[in-house]
Amino acid sequence: MADEHARKWDRCLADTAVKTVTGLGVGIVFSLIVFKRRAWPLSFGSGLGLGMGYSNCQHDFRSPYLIHGRMVKVSAQCNFHCLSEVCDTRSHHAA
């Protein structure tokens, strides 16, 4: 489990780096093509990328603590059973 933390960090950093670079790239592209070589798309793109990476990182780190619920339709026949059911499904946001 302890390795997971480190792996998470690895993933996180890698992901962030990739996203930042990707954003930067997209920003460069956009800056070059659309926005007449302004600087703001770079920082915007890198910022976007960084932010996405940070958010992803945070979500990754938070993921154990996230509780997923689902709505269950209450049917007249199996009230008790259904009410007591709590499914904990994890959605893997694999990156």
Next chain:
Amino acid sequence: MKNYRRIPLTSLQQCRHYTAGESSSASKVVVAGLLTVSGGIGGTVLYAKWDHKFRAAVEKNVPYSDWLLGLALGPAAQDPGLPIKKRVELAQPPSMIEKQAKKEGAEGPVKDSSPAPSQPAQSLEEASAEATHIISAIGEVPSVPAPCDTEAAAVKECNECHEHKEATAVHPAPTEPMKERPVEEVAARLAQQEQEEQDISASVSASLEDSLASSAKATLQAIGAQEAALQAIMQHTDKLKEAMEAEVLPEEKSNQWKDLEAALADRTTALNDARAALSKANESLDSLRSVIDESKGLKISSVRPLVLAAEENLHNMVVDLDKMVMKVQSAESEAKIVSQYSELVNEAKRQFQREVSSLTPEIQANWKGLTGKLSTDDLNALIAHAHRRIDQLNRELAEQKVREKIHIDAALEQQKLEDQKALDNAVNTALQHVKEDARLDQERKLAELREVMEAEMRTQLRRQAAAHTDHVQDVLKVQEHELKAEAEQVLSSKMLEQETRYRQLTQEQLDNFTLDMNTAYARLKGVEEAIDSHVVAEDEARKAHQLWLSVEALSYSLKTAEADVPTVPLENAAQAVRDSCRDNDFALALASALPEKSLQRGVYSEASLRARFNSLRSLARRVALIDESRNSLYQYFLSYLQAALLFEKSQEAPPSQLSSEDLDPFKLLSYASYCLEHGDLELAAKLVNQLRGEARRVVEDWLIEARLTLETRQVVNLLSAYANAVGLGTTQAP
């Protein structure tokens, strides 16, 4: 070098110079400070000396002040209100002189009684068997003098006692009760007595005979001597008479006188001999008498006739002797008369001779030789003298005739007296003899009578004995019957008793035997049971041993964990354990309680866990702040910062009870680390279990592993303990 040295000095000096000016203020300050301090201390000391309460307060509040104050003022004065004990000590009362109890001088040592007066010889006087031999009771009265109590101390008493004892010895008192002695003893006694009597009688008779013989001899001798003396006297008197009266020739006269002298000599010698013999005879007779008296004193019947005979003999001898003596005496008296007569005649003759010689001095003395030699004058003178003599004699005769009667009377008187004396003597002797005779007669008669009486008594006694024997026989018969009946009764009772005892004994024996058999059987059973149980126990022991071995194998397999590599899967060992305890539910349960993971995969060792923990610790520290509510990246940053800045002890001993502030992850981690370092995995796991949030998630798998290890270890320990217990239970102590 020198320069270097100087420089510091000079620099110091300079410093001193430089600081000289400034030193005044500094020194002032220092001095003032010192003064203040010392003044304060001195003031405190003085005030403490004056005020004791202040001193106490100071001592209480300021440490080491009590030492200082003590040094300065001496120890604190005591409260004067308390009594001073030491001075007013009561002088210890002078020890009582023990009066030595004067031991009373021991009473003068009790003088031991003078050596116990020798017990007066117990004189057993045998009472002679007066009773006849038929009657058994013979009284032998032992005379034991009254024992003297020698324990009485004083010697005097003892002396008295001595005397008393001697006195009492004279009157022997029978101390033993007379008891009838058995027949054999009686017979023996009788035989002994008879023997003794015989001996005594023999001895007595022998002595009597001896003395009789000797006395007889002596008496005979005496009698002979007396006879001889008598003869000699008679001869002498005859000779004297002859010499007086016969007119014979002078030569014959001289012969006669010689004969007479010889006869006289003979007579004297004979008389002496007779006297000696008489004395001897008397002696022997006396001895005989004494012997007779002695033998009489013995009072033994068989001796009596001998004694009697001896007495008779003695009497006879005495009688004969007396007779002879009397004869001799009469002869002597006759001889005395004759000699007197002869004396007179001689006297007359001598006178005549003197007269004649006076008349005729030249006439020779021997007037018998006168014939033929005389002259006429002489003859005339002689005749005249003769005439004168005749006249004188006639006158004398006339006188004599006149005095005859008187003389005769006197002579008669004398004779009477002498006769009387002789008569008296004779009468006495005769009386004595007669008395003796009578006594002897009496004794003889007594003896005869006694014999007769004895014979009669014997017959009577025989008759009585016969009657007695008849009576005794009857009584014996009766007694026999009685005794027989009694004996039969006793016998029957005894027999009964014996039988009952026999039965009892046999019963006892049987009982004992059955008891023994039972015990033996029980013991046999016990032994069998013991053996069976032994077998069972051995079986159990074997199983336990197997179990133990398998458990050991299991626990050994636990140890095969190396660093970071789990142990071998415990499946095989567990299977072995399960096999070895097929019928043991507890062990089976335990064996099946092993967690699956440990069976399939194995468990980690404690060392590896420890090592892992150390690496985990830092991670846990870093994410200490992250939990469900705080899990953003910023929190992560803060948590990292906290971990970097916060320092805690790497190991801290956990308290026995965790308080809320101990639940801080850092503390928990340090506690857990401490526990792990000290080998307490369980507590470490418990502590780690208290972590919450991300730290918890981080150490989760470690915790799982630790749990697994702990669980496995617990099970294995239980199994091992169980195996050991079972093994201990089944092994038998040597």
